[in-house]
Amino acid sequence: MxxxxxxxxxxxxxxxxxxxxxxxxxxxxxxxxxxxxxxxxxxxxNWDRAATRFETLIDHHARRTPDFFFIQIGAHNGDMDDPIHRWAVQHRWRGILVEPQPGPFAQLKAGYAELGDRLVFENIAIDRAERTRPLYRVDPRWASTPEQTGLASFFPDRALATYAALNRLVSEPVQCLPFPRLLARHRVTKIDLLQIDTEGFDFEIIKMLDFAQCPPAIIHFEHRHLSRTEYAACLRLLSAHGYWHIEKEFDVASFQTALFPP
CATH class of the missing domain: 1.20.5 (Single alpha-helices involved in coiled-coils or other helix-helix interfaces)
Structure with a gap:
């Protein structure tokens, strides 16, 4: 050719x-x-169905439990994306709300003023030891949205990684208290709901629980800032102590099997 x-x-x-x-x-x-x-x-x-099931179960438990008691760790201002505020107000729950940031803490107290002395407010962070520790947050000069003020963590490389890379973080020392000390301080003997949102520290708090003495009936925590290894280990730990789980897009609700048959 x-x-x-x-x-x-x-x-x-x-x-x-x-x-x-x-x-x-x-x-x-x-x-x-x-x-x-x-x-x-x-x-x-699937996430919508999971959220609906979670809301149905917690609402049912709240209605049948007149002395409902909750602890919320990382309560922020009690308004922005708060998963339990409406129930706390509607059912007039008793509880303890923990928020380490001074600004959101003041807003939190004001937002729950109608419940009076039914609530206790702690301007601290929960940690493994009683100490002062730096808490990282978005520099106020760059925090232009309410969502950005809600980002505060012991770990700058997790929820705050984007801002850390841009050098837009500040840190401030916060007073910390172990979870068992918090319970002892307020003589807590039962927890109907433990709500945790600490931008990556959730599993560390769950590991502080005494499941033999005061196991929460419901544990609702954020998983999106946990590593896969931490997340899997957290679910295994809770399952080993008799909990089953509803996994949502960013959060998990764990229920005591004895109280909430799956």
Missing amino acids: PYNSQLRHLQEWFRRRIVRDGFIWRILMGAKQTTARWHGRRHRQ
Whole structure:
């Protein structure tokens, strides 16, 4: 075959191959995107069902428990994305609210003023030891939204990683108290709900619980800032102490099996 003919033949082969493979590629990518959207909708539906089930169970427990008592660690201002505020007000719960940041802490107390002395407020953080420790948060010069003021953590490389990379964090010393000391200080003998949102420290707090003496009926905590290893270990620990779980998009609700048969 003459050289020019060979060249034209080769060019035609490449053209057909590109067109064919490009067509196949578009089909495959379209199928992949469709599958991703389907899985996204499916996950959203599952998360919505999980959230509804959690709300149904906790509302039922609140209605049948006149002396309902809760502890909320990382309460922030009691308003922004707060998962339990409406129940606490509606059912006039008793409880302890823990928030280490002074600004949100003042807002928290004001927001619950109608419950009077039914609530106790602690301007501290929960830690493994009684000590002072730096708490990292978004620099107020860059905290332009309420969500940014809610980001405060012992771990600057987790929920605050983006701001840490941009050098937009500040730290302030906060007084810390171990969870058992908090219970002893207020003579707590039963917990109906333990609500935790500490931007990555949730598992450390759960490890402080005395499941033999004062096991919470319900534990609701945030998992999205835990590593996969921590998350798996946390669920194993709770399961070993008789809890089953409702996993939501960012949070987990763990229920005592004896009180809430799955």
